[in-house]
Amino acid sequence: MSRFNLIDEKWIPVRFPDGAREELGIRDTLLRSKEIAAIEDPSPLVVAALHRFLLAVLYRALEGPTDIDQAKILFLSGLPGQRITAYLEKWRERFWLFDEKYPFGQNPNVSRDEIEPWTKLTAEYNATSNKVLFDHTNTKNPGAREPKECARWLLSTMTFSISGGRGYYPSPSPNAMMCIPLGRNFHETLCYCLVPYPNRNVMSGDSTLWEREPKALPLNTPKQMATGYADLYTWQSRMIRLEEQPTGEVSMMRFVAGQGFENPSSTPDPMHPYKLEKNKGILPVQFRKDRGVWRDFDSLLPDSSELAPITIQNAVKLAGKNMNYLPESVLILGLKYEPPNANLEFWRMECLSLPKALAGDRFIRTDIRQFLADAEEAQKTLWTACNSFARDLISRGDKRPVSKKDISDFVEQMPVSSVYWSTLESCFHKILSDYNLERDPEDIRCQWLKFVRDAMRTAWKQHTSSVSTGDAWAIRALVKAERPVLRKLKELNDEISKLEPSKEKL
Numbered sequence: 001m002s003r004f005n006l007i008d009e010k011w012i013p014v015r016f017p018d019g020a021r022e023e024l025g026i027r028d029t030l031l032r033s034k035e036i037a038a039i040e041d042p043s044p045l046v047v048a049a050l051h052r053f054l055l056a057v058l059y060r061a062l063e064g065p066t067d068i069d070q071a072k073i074l075f076l077s078g079l080p081g082q083r084i085t086a087y088l089e090k091w092r093e094r095f096w097l098f099d100e101k102y103p104f105g106q107n108p109n110v111s112r113d114e115i116e117p118w119t120k121l122t123a124e125y126n127a128t129s130n131k132v133l134f135d136h137t138n139t140k141n142p143g144a145r146e147p148k149e150c151a152r153w154l155l156s157t158m159t160f161s162i163s164g165g166r167g168y169y170p171s172p173s174p175n176a177m178m179c180i181p182l183g184r185n186f187h188e189t190l191c192y193c194l195v196p197y198p199n200r201n202v203m204s205g206d207s208t209l210w211e212r213e214p215k216a217l218p219l220n221t222p223k224q225m226a227t228g229y230a231d232l233y234t235w236q237s238r239m240i241r242l243e244e245q246p247t248g249e250v251s252m253m254r255f256v257a258g259q260g261f262e263n264p265s266s267t268p269d270p271m272h273p274y275k276l277e278k279n280k281g282i283l284p285v286q287f288r289k290d291r292g293v294w295r296d297f298d299s300l301l302p303d304s305s306e307l308a309p310i311t312i313q314n315a316v317k318l319a320g321k322n323m324n325y326l327p328e329s330v331l332i333l334g335l336k337y338e339p340p341n342a343n344l345e346f347w348r349m350e351c352l353s354l355p356k357a358l359a360g361d362r363f364i365r366t367d368i369r370q371f372l373a374d375a376e377e378a379q380k381t382l383w384t385a386c387n388s389f390a391r392d393l394i395s396r397g398d399k400r401p402v403s404k405k406d407i408s409d410f411v412e413q414m415p416v417s418s419v420y421w422s423t424l425e426s427c428f429h430k431i432l433s434d435y436n437l438e439r440d441p442e443d444i445r446c447q448w449l450k451f452v453r454d455a456m457r458t459a460w461k462q463h464t465s466s467v468s469t470g471d472a473w474a475i476r477a478l479v480k481a482e483r484p485v486l487r488k489l490k491e492l493n494d495e496i497s498k499l500e501p502s503k504e505k506l
Contacts, residue, residue, distance in 0.1 A: 003248070004097040004147045006104055007088050011148035012050060014186070015040045023148065026057060026095070027088055031081050033187035041152065044349030045123055048178045048333040049155040052233035052271075055193055056208050059230040061087035065196040066203050068317055075191040075318045075325075094210035097147050098244045104210060105154045107239040109217045110254035117142040118250050121153035121240075123160065123335065123344055130343055144249035150242055160335055161237040161258070164342035169223065169260035171237040176284030177293070177334050178271040179300060179309040181327035181354070192315035192327055195229070195270045202228050209234040215259075223260035229270065235261060270310035273299040282307065287336040292421070293350045294428050298372055300330060301358070301365035308365070316358050323359045323437075330354055355435035367441055371431065371448050375424055378456045381488040382420055385460070385481045386411045389467075392477035420459035427451035446499035453492040460485050 010023035014036045021040065029036065041047050061084045065071040088095070094102045101108060117139045119125035126137050137143075163170040181192040197203040206228025217239060226232040241254040268274060272284040273296075285299045302308040302316055312330065319325035335347040357364045390410035395402040431448055460482065467478045 002093075002096040002099045003244070004151075005092065006095045006097060006151060007092060009097075009148065011151050012054075013039065013041050013152075017185070026054070027085065029186075030054065030057065030079060030084050030190075033079060033190055034185050036186035038182065038186060038189065043122070043124060043152075043156065043347075044333040045156040045160045045335065045347055046152045047331070047349065048180070048271075049159040050152065051180055051189075051193060052159060053155050054190065056230040056233040057087070058084070058190065058194055059197075059203075059206065059228070059233075060208055060211070064203060065194065066200050067196050068314075071191065071194060071196050071314065072318060074194065075188070078187065079190070091210060097151055098242065102210070102214070103241065104151070105158065105234075105236075106241050107214045107217065107236070108241060109214060110239050110241045110256055111217070112254060114254045114256045115243075115252050116255040117252055118145050118150060118153075118242075120255055121150065121157050121253070123156075123347055142251060144245055144247065144251040146249055147244075150250045154240060154242075157240070158235060158237055158258075159233075160347075162335075162337050162342060162344070163339050167222070167257040168342070169237060169257065170339075172226065172232055172235055172261045172263070173269055173272060173284050174335065175286050175337060175339075176269070176272045177287060177332050179273060179311055180271065180331040180333070181312050181315040182329050182331060182351070183315075183327055188325075188327070191318060193270070193311045195310045195314040197228065206230045209236050215239075217256070219259065223262040225262045225264070226267075232269065235259065237261070268310060270314075273309050274307040275299055276305070276307065287334060287346075287348055289336060289345060292425060293332045293348075294352060294425055295372060295375075295421075297352065297428070297432075298365050298369040300332075300352075300354075301368060303365040312354075319359060321359055323356050326356060326359055327354055353429060353432045355432045357435045357437050357439075360437045364435065367435075367444070371428070371445070374449060374452050375428075378452050378488060378492070379417060379420055381484050382416050382456060382459060383411070385483075385485045386414050386416050386463075388484075389463075389477045389481035390414070392480055393474055396473055397476065414463065416459045416463050419462055420455050423455040423458050424451060427455065442499050446496055449492055449496050449499070453489060453496070456485070456492075457489060 006025060007027050008025045010025060012024050012029045013021065014024055014029060015021050015038050016035065017037045039047055039050050062080065065074060095104050096102065097104050116128060119137055119139055119142050120127045124132065124135065126132050126135050126139050128139050159171055160174045161171045162174050180189065183189045183192060208230045226235065236258045238258040239256045242250050243252045245251055266282065274282050275285050276282055285296055300308055300312055302313045315327045329351050332350045332352065336345045337343065338345065355364060387407060390407045391402060394406055394410060431444065435444060464478060467474050
């Protein structure tokens with residue numbers, strides 16, 4: 001018997017502008033998108049997957065947009081409710097989570113021998129071959145979970161599957177940042193991300209997972225290309241069949257490798273920022289465990305290279321010169337792992353403000369990139385000073401042999417860099433919020449250099465205070481190490497003094 005239809009059942013967690021939270025079905029989430037502030041879930045991976053799933057529904061229901069003019073009409077006039085409702089009714093039989101022939105997002109042909117606990121659907125819980133720190137769920141007796149939870153995890157598994165043994169192919173770019181510009185309501189957020197198809201041919205050839213017959217297993221073609229955005233956003237990277245218990249809950253499921261992803265033309269994913277590497281070409285920007293997203297913020301901003309996320313480029317086009325229509329911030333979501341290792345290092349969600357100057361004619365990416373370069377250069381000076389301090393302290397002024405590893409290990413445990421970056425991060429967010437069309441670029445750069453100088457001074461001062469009670473070797477090492485720091489601080493002061501007079505003349 002068919003049960004739990006995702007069109008009507010309450011399973012998508014949303015937040016309203018007054019802070020109230022509720023769960024809605026697909027139809028209500030899309031038709032009431034102007035009333036909704038945002039999708040919210042404890043898992044960043046679920047948040048990203050739900051956005052991509054709802055966008056796939058819209059691409060197929062609206063059969064577009066195929067150009068920026070259509071996208072602007074949707075943005076200004078709203079989503080056509082009748083078309084969305086008609087599309088959902090047409091495919092209603094494919095949205096049952098439990099169904100003998102067409103279970104949503106699943107494959108009924110998975111063998112009964114491939115049994116796994118429900119925990120394998122999530123990154124946050126133990127799997128049979130992967131233990132998660134601080135999670136004590138017993139995978140042999142994991143208990144049961146509600147259908148709405150399994151529906152959300154089903155989508156996140158499809159979106160963020162990673163590579164592994166036994167023919168497990170990864171999802172399309174699971175290791176890349178996903179960027180979702182946030183509007184004043186969920187309708188604007190959807191429109192920012194609903195980037196136009198490259199042309200009508202791509203649109204007409206596109207399809208979603210639920211519009212096709214379930215594949216026979218094993219697959220004849222392990223890898224294939226996406227036919228369009230809807231296909232990309234519903235990629236079946238794992239073949240799953242949920243086992244419904246008499247209570248209506250899920251404890252176990254069938255789970256095997258799914259469809260591999262082929263992208264020989266390197267067609268960009270609209271949500272990913274990209275970077276150009278000298279020897280590797282254009283690659284998606286990924287999270288790094290030793291730095292926050294804000295240090296790669298320039299990769300999110302549009303310029304002539306068109307490497308910024310297409311979602312943000314689309315948002316800027318929709319807003320035009322009207323700053324009120326610009327997204328106020330952008331969500332950055334995703335996970336990090338190091339292939340071929342099949343274990344996750346972390347998953348993350350960050351929210352960054354977008355500068356209002358995006359509505360102007362000039363590309364501010366160059367300015368932001370220079371700001372970040374200024375910060376990196378000052379940090380290199382701190383690293384040089386820490387390296388010198390560690391070497392002289394450990395070697396007792398070259399009286400003892402010392403290896404590079406000893407020095408790097410010592411520097412790594414020094415708090416100088418972490419203090420510097422954490423101090424500067426809040427300053428960077430202030431720069432972004434102040435960066436509007438009325439501000440003089442030189443004035444902003446002057447303010448930023450002061451932030452860099454002060455952060456550098458604070459970080460080094462904390463270090464010197466901690467060493468001031470040390471022995472004679474520590475004091476000698478400190479005096480010698482701080483020379484490059486003092487030179488850099490003087491250099492920053494000189495640069496600031498050059499910028500300040502020009503401001504006074506104005």
